[in-house]
Amino acid sequence: MKCSMANYDIIGDIHGHAGELRALLDELGYGRHGRGYRHAERKVVFVGDFVDRGPAIGEVVAIARAMVDAGDALAVMGNHEYNAIAFHTRRPGNPSSGKTSEWFRPHSQKNLRQHQATLDQMSPDELADAIGWFQTLPVAIEVGGIRVAHASWQTRDIDCIHEALANVGRFTPEFLAMSEDAGSDLNAAIENVLKGPELGLPAGYWIVDKAGHRRDSARIKWYEDGTGRTFRQHHLGSGEVPDLAIEGSDLAAVETYPAGAVPVFVGHYWLTGTPMPLAANVACTDYSVAKGGKLVAYRWDGEAELRAEKFCWVSEGARH
Known part of the structure; x- marks a missing residue:
């Protein structure tokens, strides 16, 4: 529209x-x-x-x-x-x-x-x-x-x-x-x-969202390039996210806003x-x-x- x-x-x-x-x-x-x-x-x-x-x-x-x-x-x-x-x-x-x-x-x-x-x-x-x-x-x-x-x-x-x-x-x-x-x-x-775009966390890791639900994925900063970042660095929102490296291939499906x-x-x-x-x-x-x-x-x-x-x-x- x-x-x-x-x-x-x-x-x-x-x-x-x-x-x-x-x-x-x-x-x-x-x-x-x-x-x-x-x-x-x-x-x-x-x-x-x-x-x-x-x-x-x-x-x-x-x-x-x-x-x-x-x-x-x-x-x-x-x-x-x-x-x-x-x-x-x-x-x-x-x-x-x-x-x-x-x-x-x-x-x-x-x-x-x-x-x-x-x-x-x-x-x-x-x-x-x-x-x-x-x-x-x-x-x-x-x-x-x-x-x-x-x-x-x-x-x-x-x-x-x-x-x-x-x-x-x-x-x-x-x-x-x-x-x-x-x-x-x-x-x-x-x-x-x-x-919002999300990336799946590595096997065995999870977070608890604002509503108290357990989640095995994290929302990401879709307006920034996540290459070389960890989940914690690239997470969008509040809450604790594991400080683990993101696989570059996982980012391929996300369109970074220019x-x-x-x-x-x-x-x-x-x-x-x-x-x-x-x-x-x-x-x-x-x-x-x-x-x-x-x-x-x-x-x-x-x-x-x-x-x-x-x-x-x-x-x-x-x-x-």
Whole structure:
């Protein structure tokens, strides 16, 4: 999706924290407009992950959707929106017996825990309506002078997703059957763009992620060359990662974002501390509002080199 040049405020993962979203929009100079917010000279770009975890998920979806519908914002899909679609979509041909295998995202205890706040706060009709909206969201956008995707910009993978959407429909059961096939190119593309490129750790090594899950792979700095680095040096996010050498062949499938490319904005990574660019042309706006952190925006005004002073945020618990 491509749009013309404008001034944009790129807002990170919200996860149902409507009070913080209202406070941040107020801080950025947006005023109420219907169910959403509007600025006379700027637009918002949401990086996805509207649902799960927070106390006011329905309100977050309503604000974001109203702003997109009114032309006051753009939004890309997060992995939690993709997961919600898969969680609520049955595999074709299976009887309604309640087995977890009937759903594209199994209704396991782990997946239920992640999605429970959304199930508790939204009625079946509200959730079905939201899922319909999620299915319309792009996975990546080019907005004049910037690019936005939830977890990483991988051109080949974005093209792969766009081709599948055009061929079988927007996140239809046919699309999900392809994207949930662990051996498919589309599965790898969804993982890379919505969850971030990962490298498998050497046999016998594992890490514990922010949600407390044990993982045998680590997310990497896809905007830097990992040649000659260890997993700890090349890891993107927080947490302890083994200081072990990365095999060069493991990096071959990852597209390193070029240093001279237009600025790209992502969310997803649960960063902490004071917001700052990850590279001269890369910024993450997810600073863990759902884990006691901050809801963050980057105020982009056409600059090719991103700057720390352009970040704006409110702390978790802010209420306007």
